[in-house]
Amino acid sequence: MDTDIILLGHGSGGKLSHQLLEELIIPTLSGVPMAGRNDAAVLEHNGSRFAFTTDSYVVDPVFFPGGNIGGLAVNGTVNDLAMVGATPLVISVGLIIEEGFSRRELAEILTSMREAADRAGVSIAAGDTKVVPRGKADRIFINTSGIGFFNHTLEINGSNARAGDKILINGTIGDHGIAVMAKREGLELDTDILSDCAALNNLIEELLEEGEAIHVLRDPTRGGVATTLKEIALQSDVSITLDEAAFPLKGAVRGVCALLGLDPLYVANEGKVLVLAAPEAAERLLERMKQHPLGRDAAIIGEVTAVGGGRVQIETVVGGMRGVEMLSGEQLPRIC
Amino acid sequence: MDTDIILLGHGSGGKLSHQLLEELIIPTLSGVPMAGRNDAAVLEHNGSRFAFTTDSYVVDPVFFPGGNIGGLAVNGTVNDLAMVGATPLVISVGLIIEEGFSRRELAEILTSMREAADRAGVSIAAGDTKVVPRGKADRIFINTSGIGFFNHTLEINGSNARAGDKILINGTIGDHGIAVMAKREGLELDTDILSDCAALNNLIEELLEEGEAIHVLRDPTRGGVATTLKEIALQSDVSITLDEAAFPLKGAVRGVCALLGLDPLYVANEGKVLVLAAPEAAERLLERMKQHPLGRDAAIIGEVTAVGGGRVQIETVVGGMRGVEMLSGEQLPRIC
Numbered sequence: 001m002d003t004d005i006i007l008l009g010h011g012s013g014g015k016l017s018h019q020l021l022e023e024l025i026i027p028t029l030s031g032v033p034m035a036g037r038n039d040a041a042v043l044e045h046n047g048s049r050f051a052f053t054t055d056s057y058v059v060d061p062v063f064f065p066g067g068n069i070g071g072l073a074v075n076g077t078v079n080d081l082a083m084v085g086a087t088p089l090v091i092s093v094g095l096i097i098e099e100g101f102s103r104r105e106l107a108e109i110l111t112s113m114r115e116a117a118d119r120a121g122v123s124i125a126a127g128d129t130k131v132v133p134r135g136k137a138d139r140i141f142i143n144t145s146g147i148g149f150f151n152h153t154l155e156i157n158g159s160n161a162r163a164g165d166k167i168l169i170n171g172t173i174g175d176h177g178i179a180v181m182a183k184r185e186g187l188e189l190d191t192d193i194l195s196d197c198a199a200l201n202n203l204i205e206e207l208l209e210e211g212e213a214i215h216v217l218r219d220p221t222r223g224g225v226a227t228t229l230k231e232i233a234l235q236s237d238v239s240i241t242l243d244e245a246a247f248p249l250k251g252a253v254r255g256v257c258a259l260l261g262l263d264p265l266y267v268a269n270e271g272k273v274l275v276l277a278a279p280e281a282a283e284r285l286l287e288r289m290k291q292h293p294l295g296r297d298a299a300i301i302g303e304v305t306a307v308g309g310g311r312v313q314i315e316t317v318v319g320g321m322r323g324v325e326m327l328s329g330e331q332l333p334r335i336c
Numbered sequence: 337m338d339t340d341i342i343l344l345g346h347g348s349g350g351k352l353s354h355q356l357l358e359e360l361i362i363p364t365l366s367g368v369p370m371a372g373r374n375d376a377a378v379l380e381h382n383g384s385r386f387a388f389t390t391d392s393y394v395v396d397p398v399f400f401p402g403g404n405i406g407g408l409a410v411n412g413t414v415n416d417l418a419m420v421g422a423t424p425l426v427i428s429v430g431l432i433i434e435e436g437f438s439r440r441e442l443a444e445i446l447t448s449m450r451e452a453a454d455r456a457g458v459s460i461a462a463g464d465t466k467v468v469p470r471g472k473a474d475r476i477f478i479n480t481s482g483i484g485f486f487n488h489t490l491e492i493n494g495s496n497a498r499a500g501d502k503i504l505i506n507g508t509i510g511d512h513g514i515a516v517m518a519k520r521e522g523l524e525l526d527t528d529i530l531s532d533c534a535a536l537n538n539l540i541e542e543l544l545e546e547g548e549a550i551h552v553l554r555d556p557t558r559g560g561v562a563t564t565l566k567e568i569a570l571q572s573d574v575s576i577t578l579d580e581a582a583f584p585l586k587g588a589v590r591g592v593c594a595l596l597g598l599d600p601l602y603v604a605n606e607g608k609v610l611v612l613a614a615p616e617a618a619e620r621l622l623e624r625m626k627q628h629p630l631g632r633d634a635a636i637i638g639e640v641t642a643v644g645g646g647r648v649q650i651e652t653v654v655g656g657m658r659g660v661e662m663l664s665g666e667q668l669p670r671i672c
Contacts, residue, residue, distance in 0.1 A: 008469060130477075
């Protein structure tokens with residue numbers, strides 16, 4: 001493999017992404033550890049904590065079942081802020097548009113952004129528009145950056161997992177990735193699989209009422225649940241065991257995954273949160289999730305079994321144990 | 337002209353950009369007026385003011401005389417924060433990379449970002465990397481967003497120009513645009529024209545010691561000095577007269593402009609600031625500028641002649657007066 005050029009896998013959210021980040025981007029951009037390993041940076045100014053995050057969206061196709069790139073970009077940035085426990089306040093929008101893009105589609109995308117922002121209770125405060133010649137971009141790319149503030153003193157981040165923690169998820173896995181993939185590849189499905197794209201800040205706010213019992217929040221986007229939990233295991237230096245049978249998974253998603261040889265554990269979600277929390281709060285958190293419109297299919301899917309190791313393993317439905325590693329290379333490019 | 341599609345000119349920073357912004361983007365993204373008309377949004381949270389801005393960079397070529405897309409992106413966002421009088425604190429970096437891009441060039445770009453951030457005194461706190469397949473982007477696009485805070489209560493924005501204000505600029509115009517253009521078109525020039533790409537926050541901080549005498553700060557990037565002053569005239573509802581003979585302009589830039597039929601007044605700058613200030617402070621500001629490494633060629637180039645009108649006119653070297661309008665369409669695409 002030519003190591004001198006950037007590969008698609010470097011954008012996968014998996015192993016190659018992490019190598020690029022750890023070997024080149026973080027050391028070059030900053031002498032001190034960046035917050036790049038969490039969803040958002042938590043910073044302080046004049047005694048006040050705030051969170052700051054950025055994401056670029058290059059999803060193909062731009063319109064997919066259950067959403068479009070606009071709502072995806074707003075929800076994604078809102079979620080990144082919520083994942084460190086911040087209350088999202090404002091976001092910015094940077095558009096890179098390919099010459100010839102339809103103005104009507106642009107309007108539709110912007111409308112989705114506005115609606116998503118309204119639902120999440122954030123305002124869009126800054127923007128920028130660039131246009132590049134035909135063939136120099138693919139329709140439209142959107143960057144959203146965001147700022148959130150804290151109304152509590154909890155420290156929620158990927159280094160906080162503890163032995164005994166239960167791992168919860170608020171619903172079915174893989175919906176977003178498979179919805180985008182099916183549309184892109186023109187698959188004819190019996191049932192519609194819709195992206196789960198949604199803003200999670202309201203749900204997170206309710207969960208945070210459990211206070212210090214909440215140790216880690218992370219949205220399993222690129223790289224899916226498997227890569228995200230492997231990251232947390234490494235960041236917190238703990239070992240994790242998952243129960244395959246406990247994972248909420250739509251039959252249609254399972255079917256498409258089987259057909260295409262994809263593992264739903266590695267497929268991107270855009271409206272899901274993994275919660276690692278003290279065991280005594282787990283059932284209450286599950287109940288809170290299930291009461292929320294975005295958590296009806298919530299489940300406890302595993303636990304932190306030990307300090308050290310950085311390992312994730314999964315008890316399969318047939319009774320075996322297999323190790324879970326980060327996605328290596330690119331399973332589904334341009335999923336967000 | 338087909339009004340249903342996005343044209344290159346919609347990214348020019350000129351008339352078409354403004355139409356798109358005013359007719360579609362601002363009304364759709366926000367019910368209340370966005371800060372989109374200033375370089376950065378000025379917001380308030382818990383009684384503390386902060387500034388927030390975003391910009392995507394799509395410059396072609398990525399490496400140009402005097403800099404590259406990395407330093408350009410950092411300086412551009414630092415400058416946008418400085419233009420509302422904020423002290424830049426942190427920036428984010430969103431990379432969109434075309435598959436096959438050289439890792440060595442990526443390292444060089446990231447190093448420029450780091451160096452620019454160090455010079456400006458900001459930290460890079462958040463990042464994101466996406467990779468798209470070959471042919472779906474043009475080498476690399478970079479979004480930088482930034483947050484700044486205020487250590488004063490001045491209100492500096494484009495609506496603040498007043499009759500009698502003097503207009504200053506900190507040096508020669510058109511250097512960035514012509515440097516990029518010459519490199520892109522492979523022009524063989526006798527002398528090197530270098531981009532003026534630089535962080536202006538340190539210079540601005542010194543100028544702000546003049547306090548309330550400073551009314552407007554604006555960096556004349558896309559669309560150049562002419563478009564920027566026209567924007568200010570409209571935002572403040574004033575009329576402006578410029579003195580063509582007073583404009584600092586390098587002979588080489590003048591020459592290339594003449595050769596290619598470009599008007600340097602419309603060519604992008606990346607290390608220049610237009611200052612509109614009370615007349616009694618103008619000479620002191622000029623002196624402060626000239627003492628600063630980024631202001632050696634500073635000059636007073638015009639004044640606000642009247643309230644109302646939204647007109648900009650220029651006294652030409654040969655003694656005539658001509659009206660200045662926003663750039664219509666695209667003079668130099670992908671200049672930043």
